[in-house]
Amino acid sequence: MTERETTPNTHPDDALAGIEVTGDFEPFRQRNDIFTRAFWDSSIRSDKTDRFFASYRIEAAPRRGDGFQHRDFALRNAAWLVSDVLSARGAEHGIREGFQAAIRPDTPVAPEAMAVDDPGRMSDEIKRVARFFGADLCGITPLDERWQYATRVDTRDMSEAPNDLPEGICNVIVLGHQMDAGLVATYPSALAGAATGRAYSEEAAIVTQLAAYIRNLGYEAVASMNDTGLVIPYALQAGLGEYARNQMVITPAYGPRLRFSKIYTNLPLHHDRPRKLGVAEFCAICTKCADACPVKALPYGPPTDEQRGISAIRGVRKWTSDAERCFGFWASQASDCAICLRVCPFNRDFGKLRHRLWRRLALSPLRRLALWLDRGRGKRVKPAAWWRGGA
Ligand code: SF4
Ligand code: SF4
Known part of the structure; x- marks a missing residue:
């Protein structure tokens, strides 16, 4: 058996x-993901979930207290703009690119391939x-059929559609994109949704651009x-970090404060290994994310x-997590939530020496001391303070 041969599971x-x-x-x-279910599953869909999606148009955004005012929704909705333009362009074909279908290429494959010897x-x-x-961040791992959606979603009627990749795809390039720390500190708020x-x-x-x-x-x-x-799982296999109780990948450089994208390719590439x-040992003694979740959607x-x-x-x-409870909270806020990211002890600026020293402690047998040292951190910053330049 070669190193990369797999049994089915x-x-x-x-x-x-x-x-x-x-x-x-x-x-x-993919039809079963909680966001897609909010369009076809009557046990999930409600006036609240409809209002949640509608709030991404400013005229339908509610107004409440600090962090949920006109300027907060305006910034959040503006921050989504590039992604929105991309995901809307295939609507008439039932293709919501980047969310319910792969992003369609704008660049043809060059007729002559550059040789890759190494x-x-x-x-x-x-x-x-x-x-x-x-x-x-960037890591590379082989295509793994276990993590491919069995079917994708046709957004015209939320039916299932084939989820095929071009012939010969064998590698997945996983990219990490950090979220703004100052905005993340204000969760829960519509302002934080701008991150x-x-x-x-x-x-x-x-x-x-990288695919092009x-x-x-x-x-x-x-x-x-x-x-x-x-x-x-692709990010884990590509060695970018380790899975945590809050369902996020904790990375050495940014902790859990980043999002991931990916490129499927047949370009010959060397694979990274998981680390x-x-x-996991730290999460075994820590429950800060589960404690902080307002709807108790995370497991102990x-x-x-x-x-x-x-x-x-x-x-x-x-x-x-309990996705129904989690999304129910999002809907009630008319914005996404990441309190479980905000409070995580690994949500730190590892550019600073004292945080790197803390990380060394947290990932050692002295993790209980690291958890104790983290007490009192992760508190919510008032959105108004961010607008004043104080966060
Ligand atoms: S995103 Fe918010 S509601 Fe969902 S699990 Fe995290 S803290 Fe709970
Ligand atoms: S808050 Fe604690 S338990 Fe939750 S993901 Fe972070 S380290 Fe793990």
């Missing part, structure tokens, strides 16, 4: 990536180009955000393979 690097797939595993159907050097070049376009929107708009630009570069080299490249496959950092205790509703993948042992 397991992969040689699973243990290192912290991935445990059980016998009843089933690939995820996949390792090519990987280094791709990472350099990814940084040039603005990605904060999410700006990250999506940036990733839409970066992922399409690869296509200009003469290779297939399919740019992808939340569509086509689950990016979290055990010690995050060790990872389990219990499927918490159809919006969770079946047959993977992990920490899994």
Whole structure:
């Protein structure tokens, strides 16, 4: 058996990536993600969820207290603009690019492919180009059918549609895009949603430009955000970080404060390997995210393979949120929530020496001391303070 050969449900690097797939595993159907269900599942759809989606048009945005005022929704909605333009362009074909379908290419594959004699050097070049376009992290891993959606969604009627990639795709380039720390500190607020929107708009630009570069080299490249496959396990397999209780990937450089996009390609590339950092051991003694969640959507205790509703993948042992409760809170706020990111002890500026020292402690057997040192951190910054330049 070669290093990369797989049995249907397991992969040689699973243990290192912290991935445990059980016998009843089933690939995820995108129709079941909580955002898609809000359009077809009457147990999820409500006036509240309709108002949530409508609030991304300023005339339908509600007004409440600090952080939910006109300027907060205006900034949030503006931050989404680039992503919105991209995702709306295929509406008449039922294709919501970047969310319910892969991003359609704007650049043809060059008729003559540049020879790649050294996949390792090519990987280094791709990472350099990814940084040039603005990605904060880049890792590379093989295509893994387990994480590909069994079907995608036709947004004209929310029916299932084939989720096919071009022939010969074998690699996935995973990109990380950090979110603005000052805005994240103001969750929950519509203002904080500007950090999410700006990250999506940036990733839409970066992922399409990097895919266009690869296509200009003469290779297939399919740019992808939340569509086509689950990016979290790909990020783990690409060695970008470790899975945490708050369902995020904690990275050494940015903690959980970033989003991921991906490119499917047949460009010959060297693969990165997963890394055990010690995050799972830290999460085993920490419940700050679960404690802070206003609707108690995050789990306590060790990872389990219990499927918490159809919006969770079946047959993977992990920490899994209650997506219905979580999205219910988003809908009630008319904006996204990431309190569980804000309060996480790994949400720090690791450019600073004292935070790097804390990280070393947190990922060592002295993790309880690191958790104790974190007490009192992660408090919400008032959105008005951000507008005054104080956050
Ligand atoms: S995003 Fe908010 S509601 Fe959802 S799990 Fe995190 S803290 Fe809870
Ligand atoms: S808050 Fe604590 S338990 Fe939750 S993800 Fe962060 S380190 Fe893990």
